[in-house]
Amino acid sequence: MKIFRMKNCLLGSAFLLLLLLQFSCKSTYELGRKRAHGISDNRLYNQIVDSSLSYKSLWVKRFSAHYESNGKSQNVKGSIKILKDSIIMVQINAPTGILEVARIYITPDSVKIIDRLKKEYLTSDFFFLSEKLNMNVDFYTLQSILTNSIFQLRDLYERQRPFIRNFKGKAIGDKYVFLSDKAAKVERKLRKDKYSRLYRFNYQRFEIDPSLMKITDVIVREFGEEREMVLKYRDFVKLEEQKFPSELVFKVKDSIQSLSCKLKYNKLEIDEDLKFPFKVSNKFKRIYPD
Template sequence: MLKLKYSLVIICVIQLVSCKSTREFYIKDGSLKNISDAKLITSVEDKYIEYNSLFFKKFKAELSYNDDTKSFKGNMFILKDTSMVVSVNPLMGIELFRVKLSPDAVEIIDRTKKTYSHGDYEILWKKFMIELDYYTLQQIVTNRMFVYPIEDAEKSLKRYKHYCSDNMYQFQSVKEGKFSRKYRKEKTENIIFHQMSVLPDVFKLKRAYIRDFSVNSEVTITYDLFTSDNGHLMPSVIDINGTRGSDKFSLRIQFDNFELDGDNSIGFKVSDKYKQLDFKNGN
């Protein structure tokens, strides 16, 4: 009987190892090529995951603002260009919050306080230390390039220029030579510098960096542990670190896996018994 128990344990371990080994992580340093800015944009866009919906089955996250750190888990559902719904749970227990992001609003259901809050994206600007709208946030979560600041979105990526450094394509809103000259001469007070680092060969976004000299803020978004899931290369980890003056912010999200155009989703329904609040009223 004891041997049977040991055999079952060994079988379970083998199965677990086998399951984990099916997730292939990208670790290769690709080769840089002499390509144009337009070709770089096209190459990255060609590697985007095309989807109508994405369901992240499980994620773990650690959120820190100055000295306050919280850990939680949850899942996320994205209906492209329409809404993102996030269910937030403690490491053990029932749902605490449900958050819905849409092009027009941010909505939060607080299960513990039985409240429903709604407002605009200013609440996220203060926490993430960069200006965000729905479409920019959707691009960030799905590992796509984006234009910054958000009011420049119509100017498109065509104004960005690239050079090669650190075994990656550095794609940025200000030409490297011009930025370096202004930085050396300390004439950067009106500059918003946005740089995106692209992995060669696979043409996936590895890092995004934003520095707004006018408000003394900088934010770095890093994608790590790229895994091949059903033929799609996606990061398993997103790290966001930001500072503005003396304030510091960080968010680390680790995804388990995702479902592309599947049947799973997350709804968003507010109980009539919940008290309604408005972000702008300071509640």
């Protein structure tokens, strides 16, 4: 059977929207108001973990996003629900913002999608979503990205070790930086334009604002795959005594394609008793990916 395909702008936007759960507010915290001082890797890591969003469930009642892919762009609206460590569900609405046109239901081992426009649905494993995102992530890494939490892409490292064994911390001006353990070697080769020698390396970098102890920027480079992912978290606001970004710019590019999305969210609630309905009409046709 043919591979399941929505319109590129619709499906691409839907997956990119999973990369942020934010809350918009008029007043935001300023970044860069405090200089970074010497701190141990353990202490820096623990402070970042302690400042991460504490929640059992998240509900973004409304979001808006501008998505671009290979010269095409689209504006998207919808809503998102997350049950921590269990379910992520995204509803995509028509441009009017009322009629639902697609729904995505994600668990740690599966992905289900309903395309109401084409009256089709798909059921697959999580690898399907990883391919669409163009990054080799699992459910829990995706959840960390969604919630502005620290993470490591385990497939980038030869040895599976705790985060602070694979990363080194630095204080650079008005920010803290966590660099993957071979980042210094990568940066030396980049300065000398020795790109041909980088195919065996990967690179991951976090920038942390000292005044908020929140991640503001993430860079992941897979040189063998010629792939780069960039996350920028901005406009941090107060959310039930916690600090959380209300805007994300997400970009992924490789030698074949490029994706980017700027997201803004409002009307977010924490720890509501949410329902995650996913019922497929018997009139819908099941589509299978390759």
